[in-house]
Amino acid sequence: MDVNILSMRYAKALFQFAAENGDEKKVYEECQILSMAFPEVKKLRVTLQSPLVSEEEKTLLIREACSPGGKDVSPSFNSFIKLVIRNKREGYVNSIILIYMDLYRNSKHIGVAKLTTAVPVEKHVLERISEKTRLHLHAAEMEFDTKVDPRIEGGFIFDFNDFRIDASVYSQLLNIRKQLTDRNRRIV
Amino acid sequence: MNDDIKVSEVTEILHQQLESIDSGIQVSEIGKVLQVSDGVVRIYGLRNAQANELIEFENGEKAIVMNLEEDNVGAVLLGRTDMIKEGYIAKRTGHIVSIMAGESMLGRVINPLGEPMDGKGPLDGGTLYEMPLERKAPGIIFREPVNEPLQTGLKAIDAMIPIGRGQRELIIGDRQTGKTAIAIDTIINQRANYEAGNPVYCIYVAVGQKDSTVAATVQTLRKYGAMDYTVVVSACAADPAALQYFAPFAGAAVGEYFRDTGRHALVIYDDLSKQAVAYREVSLILRRPSGREAYPGDIFYLHSRLLERAAKIISQQEVASQMNDVPPSLKGKIKGGGSLTALPIIETQAGDVTAYIPTNVISITDGQIFLDTDLFNQGIRPAINVGISVSRVGGNAQIKAMKQVASSLKINQSQYQELEAFTKFGGEVDPVTALAINKGQRNTKLLCQKQYNPIPVEKEIAILYCGTHGLLHDIPVDKVETFEKLFLETLELKHKDDVLNLLKEGTINDSVTAILNETAASIVKQII
Structure with missing residues (x-):
C-alpha cells in the first residue's frame, strides 16, 4: 500500500485519539524521541520489520526507544504501538510519527528552527534569532535548537521549518571547489 | 608541468575564474531522507517539489523527483544507493531535469545529464542552451509532411524502405542481427551532407550497453570521420536505472535543439527495450502498479511521447516561431524547416515481434526494418526481411530517380x-x-x-x-x-x-x- 496514504491515516487517527485522551503533547514528545532514534540506530527499522522478532519484543523495543525502561509511555502511544504491530505496519512507524509531529505543530502553530554554528553562540543572540524567526513564521511558539559543529569552519546553517540558509564556510568552499573543478576537469 | 604552460597565464585564468565564482547564499527548501533502497529514496518534506525536479543531497549526490505525495516525495537516485543514508538532508535545486545542448557537444560523449564522459574537459566554445528532457512534441500546425529523404547509404533500405527526414523508423530484430550496424552506417553516410555544408547532426543514444561497446562504437565513428557531426549520449549497463531511463530523453532534447534551430538531426535510440526494462525497474521500486510483463501502465506513453518528438517542422517561419512548449532558452531563436528523424532500436527474443514492447513501438513508429537471424546466417547482410519491413511515409520522400x-x-x-x-x-x-x-x-x-x-x-x-x-x-x-x-x-x-x-x-x-x-x-x- 502507498506509504504516504497509510502513514497519514495512522497519524491522523493517533492525533485524534491522543487529543480525545488529552495526552497529545506527551505523544508528541515521545514521537520526537523516537524520530531521533531512527537515524541514530540504523538497525531499528530492520529489527522492527524482521519476522524473526516477536510482537512482544517489538512492542518493548519501541517503548524502550521512547522512554528509558519503557515505563512512562503515554496510554495513547502505547495503544498506537500495539495497533501498529498487530496490523504489521511496523515498517511505517517512522513515517507515521513524522506526520503526527507535523499535525501537532500545525494545530499548535509551532515553528521549528535549528541553528548550526562552528562555535557556541551567546544566549541573547539566540533569543533574538528565535524571536525574529517566530515572527517571520507567524508561529505561536518556537522549538529552537542549536548545534555546535566545528566541521562547518565558520558561518552558520539555519534551518527553519522546511527551509535552509546555508552560510557556512564549509559549504561555500565546497561550492567554489565544485565550480572550479567543473570548469577545469580534464584528463590529460 | 609542461614547459609550454606559462605560470603567469595560469594565474590569470584562475584569477578570472575566481572572479566569476558564484558564492551567493540562497534559501533552499529541504527535506529529510526517510528511506533509501534499490536506487529509490523517499524524502519527507520538499512540499513544493515539482515532478522531474532535480534534487541534491548534502554529499553532492543527485536524484530526480518521480512520485509526488502529500508529505513526501519519491525520487530516483542518479548515483550510488550506498552514498545516501537515512536522515540525510535533500535540497531542491529548482531545476527540472534538463540538458545543456549546443554545438560544442558535437564530437563528445556525454551522460544523460550533459556531463562529458570522454575525459576531454568541459563542453566549451559556443553557447549552451538549457533543453528540458521532458517536453511536449510539436503540435499539428507546426509540422510538415515528411518530404525530404534521409539517405542511409544502404541500398536495401534506400530502395525498399526509404526513410524521410522527420520520420520514426523502427529497427527491430534479434541479438546479433546487425541492428546497430544499420544505425552506424546511416550516421557514417551523413558525412557527405556535412562536407556539403548541409549537415544532418546525429545523436547516438546508447542505453544499457557495455562501456567497451560504446567505446568501440565511438572509435568506429571517429575512424570514419563521423564524430564531427555526432553526439554520443551514453548510460551504460552499470549506471543507475534512472539514468538509463532518461538517456533517450536526453538524446531527444539534444536533437530538438538542432531541429528547432532549423537544422536536420537524426537520433538513434539503441535500444528502447533496455530503456523499458530500466523504467520497469524504477516503477516497481516506486511501487507503481504493474501490468503486462510487469511493465507499468504508462510504458506505451513513455515511448509514444519520446518518439512523437521526432518531427519535420513547418518551413513557414511565422508559424514555426510560435511553436508550442519552446524552452525559455530558445525563445526567439526558433527557425522553421528543421527536422528530427528517429531510428529507435528494439531487440526481440527469438524473433518474437508480438511481445509487448515490440508491438507497442511498431504501432507508434512510421514503419519498421525487421532483421532476420536466418538471413543473417545465410550471409545476406543487412539481413532485412523485406516481407514484413515497411516504411509508411518514406515513399513520398524518395528522390524521383x-x-x-x-x-x-x-x-x-x-x-x-x-x-x-x-x-x-x-x-x-x-x-x-x-x-x-x-x-x-x-x-x-x-x-x-x-x-x-x-x-x-x-x-x-x-x-x-x-x-x-x-x-x-x-x-x-x-x-x-x-x-x-x-x-x-x-x-x-x-x-x-x-x-x-x-x-x-x-x-x-x-x-x-x-x-x-x-x-x-x-x-x-x-x-x-
Missing part, C-alpha cells in the same frame, strides 16, 4: 522469397517462376552490402537499375559483387557528369538509361 528504378523491387523481392521457399522442395518450375527466381537471387546478392560501407544515392540508383531491369540475368550469382564493383568504378571514371551527377539530382532519362545499359552489357561480357 530512385522511385522510378526501385518501385518494383520490394514486391519482386517479397515474391522471390516466397517462391524460393517453394522451390526448396525440388521439382520443376515454369519459365516465369524460374525467371523470377533468377532475378531475385541476383537482386538479393546485389542488395548485400559490407558494414561501414554506405554508398551515395546516385550509385545506389545506378546499380539497382541493373538489378531491376534484368541486366544481371547472365551473370553467375557469385559474380554479382564483382559486377557491382566494376560497374560503379566504370561509372565513376567515365560517366560522372553525364550519369552520376544527373542521378544525384534525381533525373533519369533515356540517355542515362542508354549509358547504364551499355556499361552493364560491357561489364557482363568482361565477367563472363
Whole structure:
C-alpha cells in the first residue's frame, strides 16, 4: 500500500485519539524521541520489520526507544504501538510519527528552527534569532535548537521549518571547489 | 608541468575564474531522507517539489523527483544507493531535469545529464542552451509532411524502405542481427551532407550497453570521420536505472535543439527495450502498479511521447516561431524547416515481434526494418526481411530517380522469397517462376552490402537499375559483387557528369538509361 496514504491515516487517527485522551503533547514528545532514534540506530527499522522478532519484543523495543525502561509511555502511544504491530505496519512507524509531529505543530502553530554554528553562540543572540524567526513564521511558539559543529569552519546553517540558509564556510568552499573543478576537469 | 604552460597565464585564468565564482547564499527548501533502497529514496518534506525536479543531497549526490505525495516525495537516485543514508538532508535545486545542448557537444560523449564522459574537459566554445528532457512534441500546425529523404547509404533500405527526414523508423530484430550496424552506417553516410555544408547532426543514444561497446562504437565513428557531426549520449549497463531511463530523453532534447534551430538531426535510440526494462525497474521500486510483463501502465506513453518528438517542422517561419512548449532558452531563436528523424532500436527474443514492447513501438513508429537471424546466417547482410519491413511515409520522400528504378523491387523481392521457399522442395518450375527466381537471387546478392560501407544515392540508383531491369540475368550469382564493383568504378571514371551527377539530382532519362545499359552489357561480357 502507498506509504504516504497509510502513514497519514495512522497519524491522523493517533492525533485524534491522543487529543480525545488529552495526552497529545506527551505523544508528541515521545514521537520526537523516537524520530531521533531512527537515524541514530540504523538497525531499528530492520529489527522492527524482521519476522524473526516477536510482537512482544517489538512492542518493548519501541517503548524502550521512547522512554528509558519503557515505563512512562503515554496510554495513547502505547495503544498506537500495539495497533501498529498487530496490523504489521511496523515498517511505517517512522513515517507515521513524522506526520503526527507535523499535525501537532500545525494545530499548535509551532515553528521549528535549528541553528548550526562552528562555535557556541551567546544566549541573547539566540533569543533574538528565535524571536525574529517566530515572527517571520507567524508561529505561536518556537522549538529552537542549536548545534555546535566545528566541521562547518565558520558561518552558520539555519534551518527553519522546511527551509535552509546555508552560510557556512564549509559549504561555500565546497561550492567554489565544485565550480572550479567543473570548469577545469580534464584528463590529460 | 609542461614547459609550454606559462605560470603567469595560469594565474590569470584562475584569477578570472575566481572572479566569476558564484558564492551567493540562497534559501533552499529541504527535506529529510526517510528511506533509501534499490536506487529509490523517499524524502519527507520538499512540499513544493515539482515532478522531474532535480534534487541534491548534502554529499553532492543527485536524484530526480518521480512520485509526488502529500508529505513526501519519491525520487530516483542518479548515483550510488550506498552514498545516501537515512536522515540525510535533500535540497531542491529548482531545476527540472534538463540538458545543456549546443554545438560544442558535437564530437563528445556525454551522460544523460550533459556531463562529458570522454575525459576531454568541459563542453566549451559556443553557447549552451538549457533543453528540458521532458517536453511536449510539436503540435499539428507546426509540422510538415515528411518530404525530404534521409539517405542511409544502404541500398536495401534506400530502395525498399526509404526513410524521410522527420520520420520514426523502427529497427527491430534479434541479438546479433546487425541492428546497430544499420544505425552506424546511416550516421557514417551523413558525412557527405556535412562536407556539403548541409549537415544532418546525429545523436547516438546508447542505453544499457557495455562501456567497451560504446567505446568501440565511438572509435568506429571517429575512424570514419563521423564524430564531427555526432553526439554520443551514453548510460551504460552499470549506471543507475534512472539514468538509463532518461538517456533517450536526453538524446531527444539534444536533437530538438538542432531541429528547432532549423537544422536536420537524426537520433538513434539503441535500444528502447533496455530503456523499458530500466523504467520497469524504477516503477516497481516506486511501487507503481504493474501490468503486462510487469511493465507499468504508462510504458506505451513513455515511448509514444519520446518518439512523437521526432518531427519535420513547418518551413513557414511565422508559424514555426510560435511553436508550442519552446524552452525559455530558445525563445526567439526558433527557425522553421528543421527536422528530427528517429531510428529507435528494439531487440526481440527469438524473433518474437508480438511481445509487448515490440508491438507497442511498431504501432507508434512510421514503419519498421525487421532483421532476420536466418538471413543473417545465410550471409545476406543487412539481413532485412523485406516481407514484413515497411516504411509508411518514406515513399513520398524518395528522390524521383530512385522511385522510378526501385518501385518494383520490394514486391519482386517479397515474391522471390516466397517462391524460393517453394522451390526448396525440388521439382520443376515454369519459365516465369524460374525467371523470377533468377532475378531475385541476383537482386538479393546485389542488395548485400559490407558494414561501414554506405554508398551515395546516385550509385545506389545506378546499380539497382541493373538489378531491376534484368541486366544481371547472365551473370553467375557469385559474380554479382564483382559486377557491382566494376560497374560503379566504370561509372565513376567515365560517366560522372553525364550519369552520376544527373542521378544525384534525381533525373533519369533515356540517355542515362542508354549509358547504364551499355556499361552493364560491357561489364557482363568482361565477367563472363
